[in-house]
Amino acid sequence: MSRPVKVTLIMVGLDNAGKTATVRGIQGESPEDVAPTVGFSKIDLKQGRFEVTIFDLGGGKRIRNIWRNYYAESYGVIFVVDSSDIERMEETKQAMTEVLNSPKISGKPVLVLANKQDREGALSEADVIESLSLEKLVNEHKCLCQIEPCSAVMGCGKKIDKSIKKGLYWLLHIIAKDFDALNERIQRDTTEQKAYEEQKKRERAERVRRIREERYSLCNFSYLTFLLSSLSKMLDSFLYIKLMGTLLRLAYKPRAFILGVMT
Template sequence: MGLLALLRKLKSSQERELRILLLGLDNAGKTTLLKSLASEDISHITPTQGFNIKTVQSSGFRLNVWDIGGQRKIRPYWKNYYENTDVLIYVIDCADQKRFEETSVELSELLDEEKLAGVPLLVYANKQDLLGAATANEIAEGLKLEHISDRKWQIQPCSATQSEGVKEGMEWVLSNMNQKKSSKK
């Protein structure tokens, strides 16, 4: 079942537009994840030098996913994309343990941003298919996710290249958006 089928399953009476911000360090797998969500070919992916935007429409939902490059020189520009974000998706390369501290600092700074206050957080613990990859539980402990109390959050183990765990993460996102919509009625 692809993303479109998921969205159809969670249909709503009126179309809802969601702005999703997809961030993480360079080479974490953000673009691969985005292409996997859109059921696109992932065999030729190059590093994102700026940003990619994908819009997926289905009955009840219009997802605008902003995939922003994660290179060190691009990260200061992330702040230009925070406004009106409905969901923050943060992708971590679980096989690149040398960069865990760096990714932890970046995520911590994102969570302190006023414009992202209260925005639900989905962390994709990516590259679970690689030898030596840290588990989602190890990542959650290292990032101290259990201390987050100002927003809903979820960590989802995945392999974007294998399309494993990607759908489950989006189900969490859409479920939270449905709950948020229900509570506003």
């Protein structure tokens, strides 16, 4: 029996594209009532001899910058597009360009799910290809690509939209064909990324240490200043009391005072 093949995939695309609904359906859960993903969710599933991990990454504008943290370990990309949201096609194209531009993604296989085909006015496969300049984009970055028009809310588990199943099968098949080279690249990239993250961690720790040290010496300095000013105040008070005593003595007993000074 052949050994299981461990494969990590990332699922990206704009917010509201239908990524979470798609992975829910793949997992056999209801794709209805999904909430926007804040951060990511991780899904593990078995597909034949593949042990697949899918990172469903939040697509909100502010969290899109986390996508790059997952590029190194990813064997392939699932890019989900809301085909019915024509106004956001330009934004979708920009997001896809940024993903494929990354050196850690270029050359890896990409499955595009042209989702929400059940919606009226949804762009057809050909229109999505044109709106995204998909052919040019994937050729430029040497990515094998397949596009599947689908609907994530059509069913789940065994009843999931056949196009989603077909797309996932294609992606895993392409990965398996070039597994050794891809795996070598992923091992190299993840080792490099880990070293980079460690370096960043060390730099951060060093920065914190320096700030603490500066704060500590500032604290010591303030303490010293406080101590000196307190001492000076005490001395001032002491001299003041002494002076007042002298004046009082001079005022009430001038003779005794003058004799005291003279002797």
